[in-house]
Amino acid sequence: xxxxxxxxxxxxxxxxxxxxxxxxxxxxxxxxxxxxxxxxxxxxxxxxxxxxxxxxxxxxxxxxxxxxxxxxxxxxxxxxxxxxxxxxxxxxxxxxxxxxxxxxxxxxxxxxxxxxxxxxxxxxx
Numbered sequence: 001x002x003x004x005x006x007x008x009x010x011x012x013x014x015x016x017x018x019x020x021x022x023x024x025x026x027x028x029x030x031x032x033x034x035x036x037x038x039x040x041x042x043x044x045x046x047x048x049x050x051x052x053x054x055x056x057x058x059x060x061x062x063x064x065x066x067x068x069x070x071x072x073x074x075x076x077x078x079x080x081x082x083x084x085x086x087x088x089x090x091x092x093x094x095x096x097x098x099x100x101x102x103x104x105x106x107x108x109x110x111x112x113x114x115x116x117x118x119x120x121x122x123x124x125x
Contacts, residue, residue, distance in 0.1 A: 006095070047108075
């Protein structure tokens with residue numbers, strides 16, 4: 001089982017960009033589908049993006065399409081989330097998640113068995 005550690009969050013103005021990283025321990029990282037979810041204050045957890053173990057198929061939440069990009073580097077055991085054109089409503093704690101499952105419904109949080117501790121993204125207006 002992998003362990004996950006997110007980094008890269010912070011405070012940014014609306015329209016700005018951030019790149020989040022999720023570093024995974026363990027030699028089986030390349031077998032895992034990876035995803036990002038977020039949870040704003042007082043809101044439900046929301047699917048952001050997912051990428052499968054190979055050859056890198058991706059899926060995005062509707063409000064993230066065209067603004068966010070998920071990628072992975074299996075050699076570095078790291079998955080990334082590039083956030084662009086940020087809006088105040090993107091303010092949330094962003095969580096990295098890992099799971100081994102057939103590439104169906106990767107937007108479902110129950111598919112993922114391992115979660116990071118989260119990194120805060122705050123977008124000011």
